[in-house]
Amino acid sequence: MTTRMRIGKFAGRAAASMTSSPSWRQYPLGVSVFLIAPLCLLLGFGFVYPVGRLLGQSFFAPEFGLDNYRRLLETPLYMRVLARTVFVALVVMSASLVLGYPVALAMARLRRGLSNLVMACVLLPLWTSALVRSYAWIVILQRRGLVNDVLLASGVISQPIKLIYTEGAVILAMTHVLVPFMILPVFGAIRAIQPELVQAARNLGAGKTTVFAKVLLPLSLPGIFAGCLMTFILALGFYVTPALVGGPSSLLMATLIGQQTTETLDWGFAGALSTVLLCVTLLIVLLFRKALSYNRGISNVA
Amino acid sequence: MSPDAEFALATRQVEEGGEGLLLLPRRRRSLSNFLTSTVAGFFLFLILLFLVLPIIVIFPMSFGSASYLEFPPRGLTLNWYRQYLSDPDWRAATFFSVKIALATTFSATMVGTLAAIAFARGKFLGKSLFQALTLSPMIIPHIVIAVAVFIAFSPLNLSGNFFGFLIAHTMLAVPYVVLTVVAALERFDTTLELAALNCGAGRIRAFFSVVLPNIRVGVASGAVFAFLASFDEATVAFFLSGVEGKTITRKMFEDIDFNLTPVIAAVSVVLTVISLIVMGVLQAFNRATVSAQR
Numbered sequence: 001m002t003t004r005m006r007i008g009k010f011a012g013r014a015a016a017s018m019t020s021s022p023s024w025r026q027y028p029l030g031v032s033v034f035l036i037a038p039l040c041l042l043l044g045f046g047f048v049y050p051v052g053r054l055l056g057q058s059f060f061a062p063e064f065g066l067d068n069y070r071r072l073l074e075t076p077l078y079m080r081v082l083a084r085t086v087f088v089a090l091v092v093m094s095a096s097l098v099l100g101y102p103v104a105l106a107m108a109r110l111r112r113g114l115s116n117l118v119m120a121c122v123l124l125p126l127w128t129s130a131l132v133r134s135y136a137w138i139v140i141l142q143r144r145g146l147v148n149d150v151l152l153a154s155g156v157i158s159q160p161i162k163l164i165y166t167e168g169a170v171i172l173a174m175t176h177v178l179v180p181f182m183i184l185p186v187f188g189a190i191r192a193i194q195p196e197l198v199q200a201a202r203n204l205g206a207g208k209t210t211v212f213a214k215v216l217l218p219l220s221l222p223g224i225f226a227g228c229l230m231t232f233i234l235a236l237g238f239y240v241t242p243a244l245v246g247g248p249s250s251l252l253m254a255t256l257i258g259q260q261t262t263e264t265l266d267w268g269f270a271g272a273l274s275t276v277l278l279c280v281t282l283l284i285v286l287l288f289r290k291a292l293s294y295n296r297g298i299s300n301v302a
Numbered sequence: 303m304s305p306d307a308e309f310a311l312a313t314r315q316v317e318e319g320g321e322g323l324l325l326l327p328r329r330r331r332s333l334s335n336f337l338t339s340t341v342a343g344f345f346l347f348l349i350l351l352f353l354v355l356p357i358i359v360i361f362p363m364s365f366g367s368a369s370y371l372e373f374p375p376r377g378l379t380l381n382w383y384r385q386y387l388s389d390p391d392w393r394a395a396t397f398f399s400v401k402i403a404l405a406t407t408f409s410a411t412m413v414g415t416l417a418a419i420a421f422a423r424g425k426f427l428g429k430s431l432f433q434a435l436t437l438s439p440m441i442i443p444h445i446v447i448a449v450a451v452f453i454a455f456s457p458l459n460l461s462g463n464f465f466g467f468l469i470a471h472t473m474l475a476v477p478y479v480v481l482t483v484v485a486a487l488e489r490f491d492t493t494l495e496l497a498a499l500n501c502g503a504g505r506i507r508a509f510f511s512v513v514l515p516n517i518r519v520g521v522a523s524g525a526v527f528a529f530l531a532s533f534d535e536a537t538v539a540f541f542l543s544g545v546e547g548k549t550i551t552r553k554m555f556e557d558i559d560f561n562l563t564p565v566i567a568a569v570s571v572v573l574t575v576i577s578l579i580v581m582g583v584l585q586a587f588n589r590a591t592v593s594a595q596r
Contacts, residue, residue: 024499025423025492032424036432039417039476043435046473050454051446057453099349106346121350127581128357129534131551132570135558136356139363139567146359176356208338237443239537244558254445261449261541270453274446285441 054271055278061268068272078256082276085253088171089235093182095175096231097224100182104223105216107183108190126180134244137173138164141245165247173245178234182227189223190216229288233281253277357574364567382568392569395553399533402464402549406471406532411525413472414479421480422487433480440477444537447474452541462544470542471532478531479524486520487513519591526584530577 027035058068072078107118125133140146141163148160163169193216201211239254246255253273260270364382366375386392420426421433439447451470452461460466490513498508514521536551543552550569557566 024496027420027424029424029426032420032426035416035420035424036426038413039436040432042413042469042473042476046451046469047439047447048435050450051442053454054446054450099352102342102346103349103353118346118350121354123581124357124578125353127530127577128574129536129551129570129577131534131536131554131558132360132573133356135554135566135570136359138558138562139359140356176352179353233441237445239443239445239448239540240555244555254443257445257449258541261452267453270449274449277443278446281441281443 051278054267055275056271057268058271058275061271068269071269072272072276078273081251081253081256084167084250085236085277086280088167088174088250088252089232091171092174092178092235093228093232095171096179096182097228099175100179100227101186101224103179104183104186104190104220107187122180122183125176130177130240131244133177134173134241137169137176137241137245141169141172164245165250167246167250170242170246170250170252173241174235174238177238177241178231181230181234185226185230186220186223189220189226193219225288229284233284236281237277360567360570360574363564364571366564366567368564382564385565386568386572389565391548392550392553392565395548395550398464398547399550402467402471403529403533405464405468406475407525407529409468409472410475410479410528410531411521414476414524414528415483415521417476418480418483418487422484436480437477439474444474448538448541451538455542461542462547464547466542467539467547467549470538471535472528474535474538475528475531478527479521482520482524482527483517486517490516519588522587523584526580529580534573534577 059065061068103118103122107115107122109115110118138145142148143160143162143164145163147163148157151157152160197215197219198211201215206214237254238252239258242250242252242255243258246252251259254277257270257273257277260266260273362375365378365380367377367379367381368375417436421429421436447470451466455461455463455466455470458466460469494516495508495512498512499505503511534551535549536555539549539551540555543549550573554566554569554573557563
């Protein structure tokens with residue numbers, strides 16, 4: 001017992017000295033370099049070199065200059081695609097918030113059994129491949145799919161309506177994929193609210209609506225912010241769902257980049273499009289970097 | 303009842319769940335109250351249905367007997383699973399994906415754990431920059447990474463190739479390992495390591511007998527995420543796959559685009575069940591560790 005206390009005391013002193021001078025806790029520089037070397041090799045060859053090369057190509061292929069960017073700016077079609085990408089990402093983000101907030105609230109405030117059930121409903125899609133979910137939406141929305149069948153049988157429509165391969169289908173399927181990324185940070189924020197605050201508000205005579213508007217909502221704002229940022233960024237660069245569920249009229253930046261790479265083989269232009277998409281994403285991340293740190297909680301829940 | 307006791311009761315109710323909260327101060331439930339909670343419950347049910355339905359739909363689809371997609375199915379059959387298992391293309395793609403995912407799990411866990419130790423315990427120039435770079439594959443649009451890797455790896459004969467996939471998928475999976483292991487290292491009580499050092503253990507012995515057993519949940523979660531990050535990955539796999547080396551996700555992508563058969567539903571069910579089993583094992587493992595520590 002006494003030995004343990006002594007060690008504890010010693011450790012306390014060691015911890016106190018850590019801030020000023022290197023201690024046993026910190027590995028020497030050589031060890032750190034050795035530990036991080038494999039990662040550097042991996043990122044250098046697998047990430048920095050390819051992405052750098054792609055961005056560089058936008059200035060050099062087919063010849064040196066800003067031709068690729070000029071083409072992007074001067075073709076109305078491409079500017080429309082860029083605008084549509086931002087618009088779809090904003091709609092998906094808002095839809096995720098509207099659908100996700102009540103679920104997060106329920107998950108944080110319901111009885112344990114019920115909240116576990118809600119949690120399972122959130123984690124099930126999160127753990128399913130986006131590819132599988134896009135396929136499921138095709139099945140549901142196609143000409144002879146679930147929705148058309150139900151609408152035909154109930155007599156709302158007499159002819160099957162076109163649901164799949166539209167912008168609406170892309171928004172619906174993307175929202176489905178991204179809602180869990182909204183729910184989890186919001187859930188974390190609501191759960192962190194001290195129950196005493198709600199009690200105090202109730203005791204002072206606030207009704208349910210007032211408690212929500214004056215206590216729960218303001219205190220869950222960091223989670224809302226983190227969720228919005230995450231869903232928006234992911235929606236901007238999403239490929240699988242728009243490629244499968246969308247049609248030619250709902251071309252987004254990601255699908256356009258894919259098309260330029262595999263169909264027209266214009267790698268310089270694909271590089272220019274990638275650079276624009278990357279810059280927009282990084283700009284948003286840098287502007288709202290603080291909110292993103294909140295999202296680390298996701299890796300614990302997911 | 304004394305105010306203190308009432309407060310204790312209320313607190314307990316709060317701790318047990320939200321319902322108790324609504325009883326403070328205890329009021330009789332009015333009709334409007336009942337209506338609002340019913341309506342709210344109904345909307346919650348609709349949202350949850352939206353979340354779960356697309357995943358549930360694929361199960362009956364994969365057992366339906368019609369050759370075109372029909373829902374709900376009229377007869378039951380295992381035909382689509384048989385077709386999936388007997389088709390050499392599907393089998394090759396499945397085998398290729400599993401091989402890549404297992405190799406990625408191993409390499410990402412090794413590389414990520416080593417780096418996480420350096421991030422948590424080392425001090426070197428540009429550490430925060432390195433951390434940001436490590437996590438950036440999570441934030442940078444996957445389409446950009448996919449196209450970049452495809453264009454850079456093609457001339458090196460690394461597209462449609464096991465090693466090309468291993469490098470690309472390890473790079474995508476490492477951030478998950480780094481995040482979970484750094485979190486575990488931050489929770490780890492470093493005085494335990496000091497105790498081991500004081501008892502005469504060397505650095506390496508202290509790491510393997512004291513630090514590693516304490517962060518094993520973090521390492522295991524990282525490994526599970528790495529497996530799924532590779533196995534379920536579709537965007538990079540779509541561009542990096544070749545005629546020979548094709549992942550199951552790329553094969554699915556092609557088939558969804560060109561011939562929509564219920565075989566895809568069967569494959570979807572297989573993919574989903576694998577993901578659920580892997581995540582379920584992780585959850586059970588986490589829970590067992592938490593209760594063992596108590």
